[in-house]
Amino acid sequence: MSDSVETAAAAAAPVPPAPTGQSGTVVRSTVLRRLFRNPLGLIAMAILTTITLLAALAPVIAPFQENFANIAKTLAAPDAVNILGTDSAGRDVWSRLLYGGQLTLLSAVLCAAVAIAIGLPSGLIAGYYAGKFEAVSNWMVSILMSLPGLIVLLTIRAAFGPSVWISMIAFGILISPSYFRLTRSAVQSVRNELYVDAARVSGLSDRSIIARHIFSVVRAPIIIQTAAIAGVAIAIQSGLEFLGLGDPAKATWGVMLSEGFKNVYLTPTLLFWPAFAMALTIGALVLLGNAIRDALEDADKIKHRRKKMHDAEHAASASAAKAARKTLAAVEAGTEHHLVKVTNLGVGYPQADGSIKKVVDDVSFHVDRGEILGIVGESGSGKSQTAFSILGLLPDTARIVGGAIQFDGNYTVAPGDEKVNQDRLSKLRGKRISYIPQEPMSNLDPAFTIGYQLVTPMVRVLGISKAEATKRAMKLLSDVGIVNPERTFKAYPHEVSGGMAQRVLIAGAISCEPDLIIADEPTTALDVTVQADVLELIRDLQRSLGVGVILVTHNFGVVADLCDRVAVMQNGRLVEDGPVRDILRNPKQKYTQTLLASMLEGKTPMTMLVSSEKEPVA
Amino acid sequence: MSTTENAPLLTVDKLIVEYPSKRFRAKPFRALTDINITIGQGETLGLVGESGSGKTTLGRAVLGLAPVTGGKIIFEGNDISNATRKQRRTLSRDLQVVFQDPYTSLNPALEIGDILAEPLGVQGMEKTAAKKRVKELLDQVGLPSDAIHRLPREFSGGQRQRVAIARALALSPKLIVCDEPVSALDLTTQARVLDLFLQIQNDTGVSYLFVSHDLDVVRHISHRVAVMYHGEIVEQGPADVVTRDPEHPYTQRLLLASPVPDPDRQEKRRADRHRLLEIQRQQTEQAGALA
Numbered sequence: 080m081s082d083s084v085e086t087a088a089a090a091a092a093p094v095p096p097a098p099t100g101q102s103g104t105v106v107r108s109t110v111l112r113r114l115f116r117n118p119l120g121l122i123a124m125a126i127l128t129t130i131t132l133l134a135a136l137a138p139v140i141a142p143f144q145e146n147f148a149n150i151a152k153t154l155a156a157p158d159a160v161n162i163l164g165t166d167s168a169g170r171d172v173w174s175r176l177l178y179g180g181q182l183t184l185l186s187a188v189l190c191a192a193v194a195i196a197i198g199l200p201s202g203l204i205a206g207y208y209a210g211k212f213e214a215v216s217n218w219m220v221s222i223l224m225s226l227p228g229l230i231v232l233l234t235i236r237a238a239f240g241p242s243v244w245i246s247m248i249a250f251g252i253l254i255s256p257s258y259f260r261l262t263r264s265a266v267q268s269v270r271n272e273l274y275v276d277a278a279r280v281s282g283l284s285d286r287s288i289i290a291r292h293i294f295s296v297v298r299a300p301i302i303i304q305t306a307a308i309a310g311v312a313i314a315i316q317s318g319l320e321f322l323g324l325g326d327p328a329k330a331t332w333g334v335m336l337s338e339g340f341k342n343v344y345l346t347p348t349l350l351f352w353p354a355f356a357m358a359l360t361i362g363a364l365v366l367l368g369n370a371i372r373d374a375l376e377d378a379d380k381i382k383h384r385r386k387k388m389h390d391a392e393h394a395a396s397a398s399a400a401k402a403a404r405k406t407l408a409a410v411e412a413g414t415e416h417h418l419v420k421v422t423n424l425g426v427g428y429p430q431a432d433g434s435i436k437k438v439v440d441d442v443s444f445h446v447d448r449g450e451i452l453g454i455v456g457e458s459g460s461g462k463s464q465t466a467f468s469i470l471g472l473l474p475d476t477a478r479i480v481g482g483a484i485q486f487d488g489n490y491t492v493a494p495g496d497e498k499v500n501q502d503r504l505s506k507l508r509g510k511r512i513s514y515i516p517q518e519p520m521s522n523l524d525p526a527f528t529i530g531y532q533l534v535t536p537m538v539r540v541l542g543i544s545k546a547e548a549t550k551r552a553m554k555l556l557s558d559v560g561i562v563n564p565e566r567t568f569k570a571y572p573h574e575v576s577g578g579m580a581q582r583v584l585i586a587g588a589i590s591c592e593p594d595l596i597i598a599d600e601p602t603t604a605l606d607v608t609v610q611a612d613v614l615e616l617i618r619d620l621q622r623s624l625g626v627g628v629i630l631v632t633h634n635f636g637v638v639a640d641l642c643d644r645v646a647v648m649q650n651g652r653l654v655e656d657g658p659v660r661d662i663l664r665n666p667k668q669k670y671t672q673t674l675l676a677s678m679l680e681g682k683t684p685m686t687m688l689v690s691s692e693k694e695p696v697a
Numbered sequence: 698m699s700t701t702e703n704a705p706l707l708t709v710d711k712l713i714v715e716y717p718s719k720r721f722r723a724k725p726f727r728a729l730t731d732i733n734i735t736i737g738q739g740e741t742l743g744l745v746g747e748s749g750s751g752k753t754t755l756g757r758a759v760l761g762l763a764p765v766t767g768g769k770i771i772f773e774g775n776d777i778s779n780a781t782r783k784q785r786r787t788l789s790r791d792l793q794v795v796f797q798d799p800y801t802s803l804n805p806a807l808e809i810g811d812i813l814a815e816p817l818g819v820q821g822m823e824k825t826a827a828k829k830r831v832k833e834l835l836d837q838v839g840l841p842s843d844a845i846h847r848l849p850r851e852f853s854g855g856q857r858q859r860v861a862i863a864r865a866l867a868l869s870p871k872l873i874v875c876d877e878p879v880s881a882l883d884l885t886t887q888a889r890v891l892d893l894f895l896q897i898q899n900d901t902g903v904s905y906l907f908v909s910h911d912l913d914v915v916r917h918i919s920h921r922v923a924v925m926y927h928g929e930i931v932e933q934g935p936a937d938v939v940t941r942d943p944e945h946p947y948t949q950r951l952l953l954a955s956p957v958p959d960p961d962r963q964e965k966r967r968a969d970r971h972r973l974l975e976i977q978r979q980q981t982e983q984a985g986a987l988a
Contacts, residue, residue, distance in 0.1 A: 273802035277864065280760050280794045281816040282786030291815075295806045457883035458854075577748075606747040607910065611954035611970060633884060636956030639963040659960050677888035679913035680957050684936060685895060688888035688917075 113374035120370025126363040130356070134180030143171040145178035145330040154346045166335075166349055167342050176352055179330040183313055184360075186247040186331075190312035191305050193251025198258025199301065203289055205259070206266025213263070220256040228253050232319060241326040243316065250315055254308060261304055265297045299375045306368030310361040317357060332357050415488035418595055418627040419469060420445040424492075425481035426464050426473065426651075435480060438464045440651045442482070448594065451621060451628040453642035453659070455635065455674070461651035462631045466597050468492070469629070470514055471504035486512065487594065510540050513588040515598040515617075519580035519605075523572035529583050530568035533590060540591045555586040560616055578609035582616065589620055596621075599631045614640050635678060639663060647671045705735040706773060706872055706904050707759065713767035714751075714758050725766075728754045730928050732768070736872065739898065741905040743919030743936060745912055745951070751928040752908045756874045759906065760794055761785055772872070786819060793865035797877035799857035803849040809835075809860055810845035816867045834863040838893060855886035862893065872904045879914060891918060912955055916940040924948045946977050 114120045133140065142160070149169040157164045163172040205213035231253060232246055239245045269275065269292070278288045313332075319325060320333025327334060332353040339349030414420050426439035439461040446452045456462040467473050469484055471491065479499065484492040491503050504512075516522045523532060530552060537548040549568075556564035559582040572580060581601065588596055601617065602610035618641055621628050630641055638645055638659060645663070646656035647670065655668045666672045677688060714729040729751045736742045746752045757763040759770055761780055770778040772792060780788060793816075796802040803812055810831055817827040835842055838859040849857055858878060865873050875894070879887040895918065897903060909915050915922055916936055923933035924945060932945040943949050953970040957963050 273796040273798060274804040276757075276760075276762055277794060277796065277802055277861075278815065279762065279785075280789060280792070281864075282782070282789035282819050283815070284782065284786075287819075291807075292804050295804075457885065607912070608747065608950050608954040611956070614956070615967075634956070635958035636963065639958045639960045640956040640967070663958055663960065674884055675958065677884045678958050679888075679891075679911075679917045680955075682917060684917050684919075687892045687895065689885075689892055 110371075110374050114370055117370045117373060119366050120374065123363040123366035123370060126359055127367065130180060130360055130363075131184065133177055134184055137174075137177035137181050141171075141174035141177045143174040145175050146170065146328070147174075154342060154349075156346075157348075163352055164346065164348060166338055166346075172335075172349065172352055175330040175335055176332075176356060179332045179335055179353065180356065182243060182329055182331045183316065183333070183357075186243045186316055187309045187312040189244065190247040190251040190254070190316075191308050193248050194255040194258050194308060195301065195305065197252060197255035199262050199297070202259040202262025203266055203293065203297070206263040207270055207285070207289055207293060209267075209270075216259065220259050223253060224256050226253065228315075232315070233324070236319070236324050241324060243320075243326060243329065243331060246319060247312060247316060250312060254311070257308070258301065258304060261300050262297045265300055266293055269293060269296050299371070303368045303372050306364045306371070310364040313357060313361055317353075410485050410488055410490060414445070414485070416447070417445040417485070418448050418450075418487060419629070420485045421465070421469065421482070422484075422494075423482035424465065424468060424484060425479065426461070426468055427478050427480040428476055429478065435478060437480060438651050439468070442648070442651075442653045444646050444653065444656055446595070446627045446629055448627050449621075449625040450644065451630055451642045453630045453632060453638040453645045454648060455632060455638055455645055456648035457633060457674075459650070460648040462648050463599055464651075465648070466599055466629060466631045468499060470508060470512060470597055471499040471501060472514075473499060509536060510591050511593050512595045512597065513591065513593040515581075515585055515588050515596060515601045517600040517603055519577055519584050520572065522584055523580055525572050527571075528568070529570055529572060529575070533568075533583070533587055536587065537590050551590065552586070555590055556583070558589075558620070559583070559586045560612070561586075576609075578605055578613060581605060581609075581613055585613070585616060585620070589624060589626075592624070593626060595627045595629070597629045597631070600633070601630070602637060603632070603634070610637075617641060635663065635675065636680070647674070704774065705737045706740075707734075707736040707906070708771040709734045709755070709759070709768070710771065711768035712755070712758060712765065712770065712778075714754055714763050715766040716764065728763070728928055729758065732930055734923055734930065734933065736904050736906060738871070739902040739904055740921065741898065741907055741919045743915030743922040744906060744908045744925060745910065745915045745922060746925030747910060747951075750925040752910075752925045753876055754928075755925070756794075756876045756906060756908050760792065760874055761788075789816060789870075790820060790868045791871040792874070793868065793870040793872070794874045794876065795858070795861050795865050795878045797880055799854050799861055799881060800849075802861050803857055805849055808846055808848055809840075809852075812849070812860065813845075813864055813867055816864065820868060830867065834867055837866060837897070838863045853886075855882055855890060858882060858886075858890055859893065862890075862897070866897065866901075866903075869901065870903060872906065874906045874908070876908045877910065878907075880909065880911065887914075894918060912940055912951055924951070946980075949973055950977070 114124075147170060149165065151169065152161070152165055153167055153169040155161055155165040155169075161171045161173065163176065165171055166175070201216050205216045228250070232249060235249045236246060275288060275292055278292055283291070317331070317333030317336060320331060321337045321340065323337055325331060325334045325337065335353040336350065336357075339346075339351075339353060343350050422443050424439055424442045425437055427435035427437040430436050442461070442465055444452065444454075454462045454465060464473070464477075468477075468479065469486075469491070478497055479492055482492070483490055483494045483496075484499075486507060489503070490500075491507070492499055508514075523529065530549070533552040533555070534545060534548040537543060537551060538545055541548070543551070552568060553564045556567055561567050561579065561582055567575060567579065567583065575583070581604075585601075598617065602613050605613060614637060617628070617630075620626075621641075628641075630637070632638060642659045644657065645659050647654040647662065647666075647668070649670050654670045655662065655666070662671065663675065666675060679688070682688060709732055712729055712732040713727070715725040715727050717725050732755060734742060734755075744752045744755060754763050758765055758778075759772075761777070765778040768778070769776050772788065777784070777788060810828075813831045813834055814827045817830055822830070831845060832842055835844055840856060840859050840863070844852075844860075849860065852860065858881075862878070878894075879890050882890060891914070894905065894907075898905065905918070907915065907918055919936045921934065922936045922939040923930050924939065924943070924947065925931070926945075926947045932939060932943060932948050939948065940952065943952055950970075950973065953966055953973055957966055
């Protein structure tokens with residue numbers, strides 16, 4: 080393993096592929112630092128370095144030659160001369176262990192090197208070019224993998240003699256498919272990335288593209304794989320030698336193991352030392368592989384303080400205490416008639432350093448029955464987080480840091496609550512509050528028919544029979560403007576278009592006759608012409624059902640089309656809200672004015688949109 | 698294809714693009730049929746259409762990233778429809794690209810400086826000269842010069858798109874294919890990036906093939922507009938004609954489908970759209986009856 084540590088370092092430090100030497104310095108330092116910060120990784124590296132050094136310095140350190148035999152002193156116990164004793168031929172165990180380490184580690188490196196030399200380039204080529212080369216190499220790999228490895232190794236030993244090197248080269252070839260497959264799948268995943276296309280347009284040759292853009296992707300998995308393969312190689316090689324197939328003239332850990340086994344009743348320690356060395360090396364390799372993997376995955380995760388059921392009670396009691404301090408102790412009189420009322424809502428995420436990052440801050444608005452409220456803002460404005468806190472669908476790590484949400488006269492988030500109360504909300508969600516998502520396709524399960532996905536919730540929520548629910552689903556599908564409801568009912572999600580899928584989801588959203596629909600960018604993923612149809616549909620349904628709607632969007636055109644009132648959000652705060660005509664025609668706040676000024680509609684083409692002053696960076 | 702003074706920079710003539718089908722012996726999938734466009738020096742051709750209409754494929758065919766089955770792509774008088782990688786390398790000096798998604802179009806492992814120096818290195822520019830050019834480019838797209846040693850993930854979507862634009866500008870190309878370059882951006886960011894595109898065209902006289910699904914964006918930035926529908930160009934002409942008074946039924950639908958940010962005008966547009974759809978429906982019925 081003399082190389083394993085170095086390889087690890089070289090791993091994280093990109094082999095400079097192109098003339099621009101220092102690419103990825105930032106990545107290198109952080110990965111290495113993370114690796115050193117991991118105690119397991121540190122221990123593994125320390126062990127491997129020590130073993131490697133000991134093996135490398137064997138000629139200097141070892142008191143005897145590996146095969147120097149003192150016939151007068153066989154199977155001796157440890158003493159001042161032979162610190163680990165001697166074996167049945169009177170050879171010094173400590174010296175043999177050091178020399179054996181040399182050979183064992185080198186042969187493992189050879190095995191990994193052979194496997195990489197075959198698997199990596201072929202995997203890169205097969206993954207990048209695909210086509211015939213990939214087909215042929217897949218066949219070869221399948222043949223290699225179907226060979227019984229141990230039997231092949233025994234045959235080779237019989238044909239070429241007991242050389243460690245030959246058997247390890249053979250094993251390297253046998254194990255190369257693991258590198259091939261790893262590399263190929265990693266390359267396939269980036270082959271069609273846009274930055275590879277951009278490099279092609281730049282006229283980079285395929286070789287430079289592979290070296291610069293593709294190789295960096297396979298680097299990390301290759302290193303992790305190598306740590307594992309080297310361990311396996313040591314085990315296999317020692318296994319062969321243990322069976323007595325090794326070269327008795329050379330000291331390796333496997334040969335020593337075999338020798339020790341023969342004398343296990345006389346001197347059990349002879350078996351112990353090589354086994355210990357092997358266990359230590361293989362264990363350290365595995366740990367190192369794991370540590371590198373951990374270091375490469377973005378490590379700085381916040382530890383989830385997973386508080387479960389009892390936590391809800393805890394929060395409830397805490398909230399009671401907090402509620403006493405808050406002024407908004409109960410639903411304020413005179414606000415019960417609002418369908419939804421959000422008061423001074425704050426939502427935050429705990430950070431690694433213990434602080435809380437607020438994504439929604441002091442937001443207040445209300446929605447009445449039969450009214451459409453638009454929440455407008457750019458990405459990161461907190462508009463979706465606000466909508467999700469009404470739905471109670473915030474991620475586990477989110478905390479309500481202030482304010483309250485009431486639905487139809489009852490709190491779903493009472494003042495002082497840290498979390499959305501799921502008990503209260505699960506009774507409402509899907510029944511009285513429903514949701515239309517942004518990506519229609521990812522919100523339908525591809526494994527079930529559309530009909531099944533519509534009928535099941537109705538049977539559960541409304542408690543009606545399956546036949547009745549089916550009848551209802553058909554009616555809903557035709558209500559949302561689907562021309563052939565039977566066919567859509569039987570179809571799987573991939574068989575319908577995006578616009579159709581969104582209609583299906585809208586049908587699902589109104590299936591249980593909700594009072595409130597929350598639509599999160601319901602038309603953003605759709606073509607403009609389809610968007611117009613879907614907006615039409617939402618408008619008609621809202622009119623005929625009289626539901627309240629919260630429409631989250633970034634598009635002022637959509638707002639103008641549907642909404643009665645608008646709330647504009649920026650950086651988690653509510654900038655202004657009011658009737659749609661007031662906000663769109665006479666926005667009071669600077670931010671709203673900027674947003675509206677960015678609209679292209681009605682602008683003179685080919686003119687600067689944002690004022691001609693030295694423009695700020697986007 | 699006249700070789701006069703005003704020969705267009707890019708001419709696409711009866712272009713056909715077909716992708717081989719995955720299934721054995723199945724008919725190949727035809728992505729583009731009989732495409733004819735031209736782009737002059739310093740001109741912007743806007744390409745608008747819905748998803749799957751083939752507008753992105755046309756851009757990729759010009760860049761040599763899509764298989765050309767028939768027809769010709771002529772750039773500065775040379776047929777580049779089946780250019781080799783070597784010819785492409787020469788071509789890349791004049792023909793560049795800005796992709797839609799600023800998150801995947803930059804290699805996450807490379808520093809901004811290296812990303813920008815890449816096309817320069819391919820052309821054999823020296824390191825010091827390349828470094829100077831990279832600084833110029835960052836300045837041109839309004840990014841701070843310390844961006845050189847930072848990674849793409851440290852930038853917002855708008856800033857990344859600026860990096861992508863800077864990369865396209867690196868070799869002072871004559872034509873940039875812009876594939877939905879502002880669709881992934883916020884409204885205010887979109888406005889700033891569009892300003893940047895116009896500014897660059899003013900300063901350098903570069904031509905754009907500007908692909909977008911948004912008629913408003915295309916109207917704002919283009920001299921001429923081509924409308925694509927199901928792999929064909931159904932209408933093309935001067936921007937203000939095509940985007941205000943279109944002839945083709947699909948363009949008419951597209952125009953009235955995009956909502957305007959005023960409730961009352963939008964209500965009128967909605968009514969117009971209903972009327973249009975009704976008329977078009979009747980026409981189709983009549984056509985059906987005649988057939």
